[in-house]
Amino acid sequence: MFGKKKNDILVDHRLAYSVSLTTRRHGVYINREEVDKKFPESDPPQTIRELNGFLADKKLEANPINISIDDFKDKNFVFPCAVPFNNGESIIALSVFKKEDVYFIKFLDPLDPQARQQEVEINEFEKLWKNIVISVNALRGIESKERPFDVKWFLPELWKCRYMLLCAFIISILLNILSFTPIIFIQISLDKVVGYKAISTLYVLTAGVVVALVFNAIMGFVRDYIFNYIGDMLESRIATDIFDKLLGLPLIQVQGDNITKFNGSMQSITALRNTIVMRVFKVVFDLTAVLVFVPVMFAYNLLMGIIVLGFALLMGFNKIIFNNIANKSPEILNGVENSKNSLIRETLHGMTMLKEFEEEESERKNWRKSAAASIILRSKKNQSNSTSTEINGFLQQAMTITIIFTGVQLVFAEQLSAGSIIAINMVAGKLTSPIIAAITLYGERSQFLTLISRISDIWDKGSEQMGAGVHSTISGKYIFENVSMSFGDVKALNGLSFELTPKSKVAVVGPTGAGKSTLLNMIAGTYRPTEGKMEIDGVGFNQYDLSYYRSQVMLLDKNPIFFKGTIEDNMSRVTHNIGKNELAHIFALTGFDEHLQKLPEGIHTEIDETATQLAGGAASLLALSRALLANPKVLLLDEFADSLDIDTRIKLQDNFSSITTDRAVVDAQNVISHELDSISNYDKIIVLDGGKVVGQGKHDRLLIDCEVYRQMLEKEKKLSEIGDSKTAMSKDLSHIEKDNF
Structure with a gap:
């Protein structure tokens, strides 16, 4: 029956480490060294009381609970939890899901350095299972937030x-x-x-x-x-x-x-x-x-x-x-x-x-x-x-x-x-x-x-790891090793491997549906890799405090969202002590100052969530200004320039070096500019196709090694030539009309 506690379970090194990893849902980060010291691999298993003595300093307690397989399917609130097996192994169960009328369990091997999410059929799982899970709760008792929300x-x-x-x-x-x-x-x-x-x-x-x-x-x-x-x-x-x-x-x-x-x-x-x-x-x-x-x-x-x-x-x-x-x-x-x-x-x-x-x-x-x-x-x-x-x-x-x-x-x-x-x-x-x-x-x-x-x-949904983990200022060094991201049965990213260096300017290009947005959302901390290893400055992504990490990364797309209020209110959300000179400098850098001058109420103009009160690409420029005010270490641009006119793009291109100073920039694009000056702004270009990296390097190298990149560039050149010919034709017609006049 669900909820019956088991206090006679023995805790070995592997199970203790599994339990320690589940404490992150409570905002507590326990490193491997602490577990090794208290529960050495060479020592015999200890009791649950000794494990709770170890967790008491963190104001947590471990509760071994006897649970049926049916409850395990339905009680989503128990996840993540440590699961001991009959053979002495243990895993961290993340969720139960159904695929083609078969139940699967998604889990982590606590000793896997890449923290890859794995799946197993529930029937195979049940053969090894003791019908026991270990959940971690606040020591002060099960608060209202920790209880499942039902009649009880x-x-x-x-x-x-x-x-x-x-x-x-x-x-x-x-x-x-x-x-x-x-x-x-x-x-x-x-x-x-x-x-x-x-x-x-x-x-x-x-x-x-x-x-x-x-x-x-x-x-x-x-x-x-x-x-x-x-x-x-x-x-x-x-x-x-x-x-x-x-x-x-x-x-x-x-x-x-x-x-x-x-x-x-x-x-x-x-x-x-x-x-x-x-x-x-x-x-x-x-x-x-x-x-x-x-x-x-x-x-x-x-x-x-x-x-x-x-x-x-x-x-x-x-x-x-x-x-x-x-x-x-x-x-x-x-x-x-x-x-x-x-x-x-x-x-x-x-x-x-x-x-x-x-x-x-x-x-x-x-x-x-x-x-x-x-x-x-x-x-x-x-x-x-x-x-x-x-x-x-x-x-x-x-x-x-x-x-x-x-x-x-x-x-x-x-x-x-x-x-x-x-x-x-x-x-x-x-x-x-x-x-x-x-x-x-x-x-x-x-x-x-x-x-x-x-x-x-x-x-009853699981929460993110907030308030726990590494609190360090990132430099922007990213290492991706065989990283994949799946949405159900669909793999949006498949085995990505590449590196980003600190303060580098990287373009991510590829056709629609190549996985560019998914990759940027992963770097932004919105998505977690389902497979592979993602490291930032030598630290695994899962070890970072998400809240602190996200404060250093800004993602901008072509549909920015704002808080309902004035422009000034939105900028104040980033920092309460905004200097007028600082704000004016940022607006001038992004080109938003020209749009601001046209507004009767200026910075006190009221805007809604999508800033429909702002004309043209002004909303995107305001979003960029807000992001720069936060001074992120990593700036992510997801097809950001698509909503901007050509003049605005040129101005941003001119200010590119100032905008990207002292920060890494990853710019995802559907098209490739045929202007060599624009391409040369990037230290590296990553080409995605079908969720895979099909090329990476500088422009000249990709022209030789990457077929997808060459095809995209050729198509963009043809499109540009068509536009140029239409412009020339328009000028010729204009001259003819003047001569006839």
Whole structure:
């Protein structure tokens, strides 16, 4: 069973080193020398207690957990973890994935110097496995962030509020008792006051009921305050922790469709809070009415109690049945709604294209089809809910009739008073409502679980190694040895081997899809090699603190992203102490100063995330200025110049040496400039094709050795000649027009 701890496991050198590598997820870096000293290879295995003594200085503890193979497939939060084998070996399990209906485990050999990610079928893995994994947690106990986000996550949090919940429980009992006072008031008034014309008794009863109702309102307010306080506490904890987890996600996961998915996860937090406060707490504590009113009901009459409970259960099951019918295909309805929303976004973003290709009618048909599907599904759901409401309304009225009919018979039999019939009918209303609500809540549990599942999409994902590892200023010396990068079954990079020297200017060229962007993202720290070794200044990439490393590397592409605010705000994000002269110098260097002069509000101009307020390639120049202000040791340009006009490119080329001073530059390009002056700016040119290095060296050498490079250069020359001929033709036509004039 998942979660059962095993304390009798022995820890050898290999297993200790495996565990030490998994501590990096907690921001703790333990080097090999520390492990060798505490757990020498020549010494016999030690106990888990001794391993925890070693980890205690780092405020960590190792927990050996017995886990089934099914839990190992599903519990993603356990990764990365150390896995001991029966043969004395151990590995670091990274993840479980499914390929062609077969489960595989991705793992690292802790003693592999290249830290290559490997795969093994889960059946082969299971043959060697002890059904034990060792996870590392914070020594201060499993914090809220460390627990998987499911229903059980709430138990420790609610336990912290146990005294408030106990108060809410007592208040709920009091509220139910106090709500009984109007019923007693009516019964006594009918049975005693009316019969004996006891006016003074009526005054006393009325005053007592008013006091009880005022106290009831105060108690209700206090209970709601407790519920809201606990709800706010839970929302605050979840919102804070999940944002930390969001910031800690690997960059490769925060892309494409995941952005929309994660946005939905963040928006689900408030919805979950409201569900807990307004539905779960209220329904569960209102159910205390059963403790008060069931004994009262049976005290009045056993038969009446059975009738009321029977109708309450009928109404509750009716709700469950029709809720299940209404929510039979929530995935279909969600899919239709997502399709409709996607169509709206597509129409708004592609309005120009629609009008250019006269596709308005086609898009109109698609919208009507999508809207009709949504309306039909919602109509069926509404019809089901309406039917359930009407049936329950009928059952409610039938219960009242049955109570009165049976009550009159009991009055004739002198087993009840007339006032008791009214009292029983009122008690029935107060008893059936919470029972129906509780049964309905159980039927709607899938909605609650869906909200939890959305949040767990972020919560249970593994985080990057942040705050741990080597903190050193890099010089820009990179060594790639047989480096590969895979996205699923597709290899974007395949066996790259090359070196980059400090402060060198390197061009990476190749056709579209050659792997240039993937390579630059790997250097930027966005992607990790799936195979091979990548070293920076003699230190393995995996040993660096990612946050510190990324602060020294800047990646610019043709679609820069900004923070919403002024231009000055965006520059201030890089450094708070910006000198006006320094800023003016950088703007002049990149050419952004010319665009800035055209803006009425200058540096105080408001821009959005994509800087649509800036004309032409000004957004790219602003992004370059921001990058230079950060003074990176490595500047990466991913087809950066594609969005710039020829004049801007020429100016940047003139300032190339100033822009690249004291830093390494890697410039990825789809095309090769045929101007030798431009090519000679680069110390090295790397040619990629199909994810492989097919050539590297200086321009002259590549012309001899690299066929791909020659072909690209020839195509670029032809394209340039066509452009030159069109320009010449345009000038000739201009002269002819002038002569004729």
